[in-house]
Amino acid sequence: MVNTDKAVEVINQYIDIPGGLLECLHGIQSVFGFVPKETIDDIADGFNISRAEVHGVISYYHDFKTSPRGKKVVRICQAEACQSMGSRDLTRRVEEILGVKIDETRVDGAVSLETVYCFGNCALSPNVEIDGKLHARVTSDNFEKLVKGEEA
Amino acid sequence: MTYEHDIDYGTPAKKTDKAVTVEIDGRTITVPEGTSVMRAAREGGVDIPSLCATDSIKEYGSCRLCLIEVDGVRGTPASCTTPVSEGMSVKTTSDRLTQLRRGIMELYISDHPDDDSPLHDMARLVGLEGNRYGKDGHNHLKTIIDDSNPYFSFDPAKCILCARCVRACEEVQGTFALTIDGRGFDSKIAAGTDQDFLSSDCVSCGACVQACPTDSLFEKRAMEMGKPEKTVITTCAYCGVGCGFKAEVKNDEVVSMMPWKEGQANQGHSCVKGRFAWDYAIHEDRILNPMIRENITDPWQKVGWDEAIDFAAKRLMDIQKEHGRKSIGGITSSRCTNEEVFVVQKLIRAGFKNNNVDTCARVCHSPTGYGLRETLGTSAGTQTFDSVMDTDVMMVIGANPPDAHPVFASQMKRRLREGAKLIVIDPRKTGLVKSPHVKADFHLPLQPGTNVAMINAIAHTVMTEGLMNQDYINERCDTDAFNDWLDFIIQPQNSPEVVSEYTGVNAEDIREAARLYATGGNAAIYYGLGVTEHSQGSTMVIGMANLAMATGNIGRLGVGVNPLRGQNNVQGSCDMGSFPHEFPGYRPVGNDEARGEFEEEWGVDLDPVPGYRIPNMFDAAVDGKYKAMYIQGEDVAQSDPNTHHVEAAMNALDLLIVQDLFLNETARFAHVFFPGTSFLEKNGTFTNAERRISRVRKVMEPVQGMDEWEITCRLGRAMGYDMHYNNASEIMDEIARLTPTFRNVSFDLLDEKGSVQWPCNEKAPEGTPIMHIDGFVRGKGNFILTEYVPTTERSTRKFPLILTTGRILSQYNVGAQTRRTKNNVWHDKDVLDIHPHDAENRGIVDGDMVMIQSRMGETVLEARITENMQPGVVYTTFHMPESGANIITTDNSDWATSCPEYKVTAVEVRQTNRKSDWQEEFDDFSESTRHIAE
């Protein structure tokens, strides 16, 4: 169960700040690790906007997660440079290898696969980050090794 | 009729006096400053292709299809986001523009299904044939259609992400139910938090469907039936907003009801009822044959019109012979047209030769008529709806516009989002108190039954703190009356501090709200049945008029005292002489001059003595003095208070004639049933809450074979009184001849103008949007003392809770219409709203069946626990007959007009597991009295 009282506490800190919604969402995320569905009504109510608007903002920013993250977090860049170096195909392969779709967390909670738009490392595309460590020029073969290597 | 095509100008009109002249494709066009090039072009007859622009919402500039070239400007700006400037010279076509437009369309088409849609029309318009990309790339063609809403669907494959739907939901409707989910290629339109439409906040108004340029959002029925062949402009038959609609028709069947852009009450907007829930009109429950029976326990016999009418006429005459001239009478309906109501009251006055006519407005807005006439001089609201766009402070009392007057609520919310202030006086936290981007500055949650105390406290604050408009009072109001009132209102018993004891509202909040109302600029009062349906309903109406006069808030745009009328034609049925003491136009039956005019026109002597009001009719029936009634389109057995008494009265009648679409609750007691016509089969007029007279036009011929006014006329003729008209327009001509405020009204004028607001006569040939501009209709504004007298209906130890009643968006009044539509998906039963605290004390959990008991009776409903209620107050709607809400309401009523006190009943609530006895009997009796012989 999500502690909505805690959420309301966070929300109340931001409702009077101009543009406070984004900060509030970050605040919620730092408390819960993600933005739980159960908090959306309170956020909407606090800022006096609709639930759809809250959802629109959350879904616009890839930073906001709507479910708890997996133990391992894999982030793949989808921006232009990486795309031109095959990040899309890589993503499909990674989905297969990890058994989870992009922007989702595997049911067992072991791993989350996330989208990033540009790590600022375009020269060495495509880029993948595993648990905070950036790996450049990733192919599906070396991805498997990277993931396994770290698991071992 | 000139209303065939609604032109979409792409961006909203600008209101300013400054004009700018530009040249577009060689044409010189002058428009108000700030107008977009797109709108200027289209006003000047030059079309520019576009996708993301529509004139009901602000420009957006996303599709880039509307590109233009401007002399001396590099590049190709979007015409929807480029405002005109003096001397600008614009080209809307060139090779370059054509290439660009084709390129854009090609991208859209490559990610669009092949079946023909409006997007393909646009592609053809820009001259695109085929597409170079094919459909094999990364696309959205395999998305799932959202069918959850009963009336429309969303097919994301056809969506071009123009966000017209999202913006229409926000700007036009004000619900903010939609959003763009995600970004980039993955973005899509989502309802709520990516739910389906039905489970989102969507209220099914249809604005998004209308705004969608690609049929991505589409009406299910229209998609099935295909392209309509003709359009008939008519008026919605639900609430007092009176929206104009274009009935789109194919083979004499309605394909869809499109809100009419030129409709002055709704300006192209609609709500779920008028837009989608009109198909009760073609429901299989409709009775299409006249029927008669000797006793109410006999099965109904279907007969021809002549036989039914002769049967009714003979019985009426026999009863009059035996029991006297005054032993019969009738009730007119606020759902019928002015013309239909007029002939019924004429039949009663001239054919029955008495004044035993009343109307269902008795049970809703009769105090409005009385209160506003006594103070200002006219029995009607003072403003147009549009006036709200000039209002700075809205005070909404006992009204719930988002549910009961949704289209006007959208307009109010638009103005509130622009920054107008809002005061809500209501026991409940209604939808207006807080909704996305709207928040009341003050919500005064008073105890039901204490309105008058509240309005006195507000006026007290205004007068004692010197916030009145003394010049206005001196100039326009009766000085003696004012001084008497001043002495009264400043007495300490009217101070917020004292009054807060009964109202339960903090004194300082009352004072602050009063200050805001008096000093915040243009202040307008809007009110509903939460004002009128009280033992002091008329007093409260007077109290509001006093306050408005004292602060100078009557007689111009943006101010006023405005009743939000419940039914489509409440205003009209009152105007048309439905009250026992008044002829059409509110002229007293006792007035010799007025009566003389009617006697001359109608060729008979008329009774100068007022007849029975509805409650008197029921009492007299129970006493055996009143024997027969002709009831036009009203379900008294469900809608009137204290059902037991009403049923006893109905049972005592020797003859009850019911004219309605359905075998309603009242028809269970009837001997003659005349099938009525739906609004789709009528020619005539409705008059809305702003006194606006709008045309109702036939979309199809009466399915039961006869106009309703003709039924009434024939009944008159069968009784020996010659009433005859060739068409509804002749009836309006007679109304105009006999009613000074209607003198200039005719079908021709209405066809030409679209609609007019009465008074419409020599002095105001095109009608009167705002009343009392140069002074009050009665001469000097009249202040009347409004002493607060608590209702006798108070909570006691035995009945510790106060029950109040209301309605919700998807259902309409007794539900006879909406219950027969798919609107039931939103509301299929009435429930009892109760505060968690009261529920907990009684061990009630959400969803429990609870017995509600009052002094009068008991009924059973499901409980819903909600903090929208204040502790001590419970609430229910009254849409479903089996709920029997009026079994428990009392027979208390307004002192001046007998309008029943629906809004206050002391009750106790407890858990139960059985229906009430009344509900059991209701089930059996319903069955046994509805039988039709085959």
Ligand code: SF4
């Ligand atoms: S039908 Fe009305 S309320 Fe529902 S999403 Fe569309 S515009 Fe919004």
Ligand code: SF4
């Ligand atoms: S559903 Fe229609 S209106 Fe909404 S974004 Fe898609 S195409 Fe535009």
Ligand code: FES
């Ligand atoms: S595009 Fe992938 S790191 Fe910049």
Ligand code: FES
């Ligand atoms: S119509 Fe102008 S950008 Fe879409």
